[in-house]
Each structure stands twice: as structure tokens, then as C-alpha cells.
Amino acid sequence: MNRDTAEPDADALPGPNAQQWVDFHQSYSAPSEYSHEFVWDATGEADGPFVTDVDGNVLLDFTCHIGAAPLGYNNEKVLGKVREFDLVEPMKIAGQDMYFGAGPTPEESAVPGSSHLMEKLIEVSSQYGMDTVFLSNSGAEAVENAMKITADYRAPSKYGVAFAGSFHGRTLGTLSITKSKEVYTRHYPQIDGIETMPFCDCTGDCDCGFFTGAGSQLRNALAPEGGHIDPDEISFLILEPIQGVGGYRFPSEAFVREVADVSDEYDIPLIVDEIQSGVGRTGEIWASDHYPIEPDVIASAKALRVGATISRSEVFPSEKNRLGSTFGGGDLLGSMMGAFTLEAIREYDLLDNATERGEQAKELLRDDAPDCVEDVRGKGLMLAVEFDTPERRSAVVEAALERGLLTLGCGKKTIRLLPPLDATEREIELGIGLFLDAIEAVGPSATVA
DSSP: OOTTTOOOBOOSSSOHHHHHHHHHHHTTSOOOOOSOOOOBOTTSOEEBTEEEBTTSOEEEESSTTTTTSTTOBSOHHHHHHHTTSOOOSOSBOOTTTSOOOSSSSSTTOSSOOHHHHHHHHHHTTGGGTOOEEEEESSHHHHHHHHHHHHHHHTOSOOEEEEETTOOOOSSHHHHTTOOSOGGGTTTOOOOTTEEEEOOOOOSSSOOSSSEETTEEHHHHTBGGGTSSBOGGGEEEEEEOSSBSTTTSBOOOHHHHHHHHHHHHHTTOOEEEEOTTTTTTTTSSSSGGGGTTOOOSEEEEOGGGSSEEEEEOTTTSOOSTTSSOOSSTTOBHHHHHHHHHHHHHHHHTTHHHHHHHHHHHHHHHHHHHOOTTEEEEEEETTEEEEEESOHHHHHHHHHHHHHTTEEOEEETTTEEEEOOOTTOOHHHHHHHHHHHHHHHHHHGGGSOOO
16 A cells, blocks of 8 residues: 555445454454444555555544554554564563563663653653653553552542543543543442542633632632632642543633642642643644643553653652552553654654644634534644534544544544644545535534534
């Protein structure tokens, strides 16, 4: 497949082979939220955003596996380097409790490992004074460990503060701070002491309730401001700099500044969940870099290929065995891919590319979108298109798929677009053209509330 000339070519989806795979898979799997009945053929041709399914359809993937494949499929910017490493067994070791290298010294290593990945993460987080990393397997684990280290750092404490619309993971701990769809949390036990505040993405006057005539809900909840919570008993504030599952909601500057001011004034650790927004997706390594905040802990995963909790050494427990995981940080291939991804972002100026291609996409959408599109927003290649109704949003996802374009819904009536970080001008023009065609095809046929 030649990425420079490839075009989507999709027949009826799912095709007969895909349907067999779906039926086979679902014979054994627990029910889950599959966005499409698209079945990637891992042995088929693919390059960047172009991918082949098991029926031979060629699709343009503007989901990047919800950001977990930041450079798309079979991208030589990463894959070419991986080929230098002969696969070994085991590919996973008891990570944080075992060491591994690929040569006599770190400087002479044939390929980067978990130690090099941690070094690179400190390099791209040094603006926040961070110097210590704990690696794990997933974003939920990264957030769990962020909660654990701040609880230890602030002990004894009994509160945490999360924001409405948030999604932080599916473990019991992270579900306690997930404040979006009730299907995620219904009947599951919760950690006590989690306070929920509005996430303010208001433009102009605040109508979400975060800001009041007497200040902010967050500040007014604190005992020194007349509230009921002793700030010394708060372990953390946890914030998605840009809400993902909640609808690609971009916070107001006033809201972010108030959260930062409260964190600084009362010395409450601020955790930023960069699982979906981090590692270059917004045109900066961290979405936090766009805003006037100084995070104390960063939780990362997805594009990083492993989970990572990043902070300052004094925030982490000094006692051995307070943190640990048999396989945490022990994924040899995942650590290598994460390090190579960070190298590619630097080597190919992909932060600038994400910014430029994101502006191109927004301009095309804003110029040609019909009235049923209520908003087009985004930073870098973390893009959102909000529709007038949930029904129209769902219909556009289906119409785009029929045209060979993979997209994803989020929030109530929003579609998110996540092209690869190295997307080209041609690929953006092609993908947005298909997307606009899908909107036009749906037209008035979607049920309007």
C-alpha cells in the first residue's frame, strides 16, 4: 500500500468475513462497547491512517484506536526502528521489580527499554519539575497510582475532588472519580470522600454553576472560605485538561486558572489525566502545556503504549514496596514503542504538524459544515464536531463508515476525530471531505429532537 496514493474503498460493512469474525469473537467475549463492526486484518496492507479489513475493504481511520495508535498503522517512523530488535521471550517481565537492558550499558543499548522511556518522559515533563516515573500497564493503573501517591503524600487525608463529565478508567478506584455516564458506575462500590465539581467550558458568562456571584464552587467548598472541607484533608484534585469521553470539552481559561489557584494556595496536589490528550495529540506533548496550570502528577498511557505516573520524587512514597506490580513496566515491546513514538514526535516535528493539520481540518469543517453542526473545536489533532441531536451524530458515524471513514462518538452528540500525528495535508482534505459528504447524506433524515 502506498500511503501517498491510497484511497478508501469500502463495500457494504460489515462484509461476510467481518461478520464471521464478529460472531466468533462474541461467542466467547463479555459484552463491550464496539463502535463499529470493522475487523482489522492484521495481516493485510496498512499504512498510516489507511487500513484493510478482513473483506479487503480499505478504510481511512480517523480514530487512531482512541489515540492508542498515535501514528496509525505500520508507520515506518516507529516500525522501522522496531525491526532492529529481534523479539525475545519473555516479552513481559516482572517490570518494576526486575531490570532489563539491551547491551552492556544504557548508552550502548541496541534499543530503548523502560529505563530509557522513563528518561524521555522526564525530559518532556521537566517544565513541571518532574523527576520520577512509575510505569504500569494501562491508563487506569496510571491514574490509580496517581491517587495512591497523593493520598500517601497528604496522609492523613480523606477527600478527593473530581469534575463532572470526567472519565478516568474502569477500575473501582478510577470509577469513583469518573463522573460521566452512569452505565460505567451503576451498583459498583465507590471510594468515600470524592467531591464532584462542575467542569466549566462556558464561553462568556458561566452558566454551568462552577462560578457563582461569591466565587467558585471549588473555593467555596473549603473551610477557610466558609465551606465544609478542610483543604489539608484533600489528597488531590484530578482534572482532564480536555475531557475525552465526556465530549471533547475544552475548559475555559478562567476555570483552569481557578483550579490552579486553589491548588497552589492550599498546596493540594493537582493530578492531570493525559491518557487521551497527551503525547502530542494537541500539538503539545501534554495538553496541560496549553493552559495556566502546574500539574503535580501526570497520568499517561494510550499513545505511550504503557501506563505512566509521572511526578516529583517527594510526592512518591520513599518506602519500598508501597508501589509495585508484577508486570507493571515490564512490557519490553510496549516500552520500546513508547520511546520510539516520543523520538518520532521530536525527529519529525510532529507537534507542529499536529497543530497545522488540526487548523486545516477545523477550517475545512467550519467553511462547509451545514447548520446542523453546532460547534467545531479542537487543539492539534484532538478534534470535535458537535451536532444538533444525538440521533444525527449517530447517523453521521454510520454514513462516514459507509464511505470508508472511521470516526467515533463521544459525549451526547459529538463526533471526535483523531487522525495520526503525522497526517498529511492530502489525508486531512480526503478525510474531512468524506466526513462532510456523510453529513450531507444524512441531511434531514436523522430524527431531530
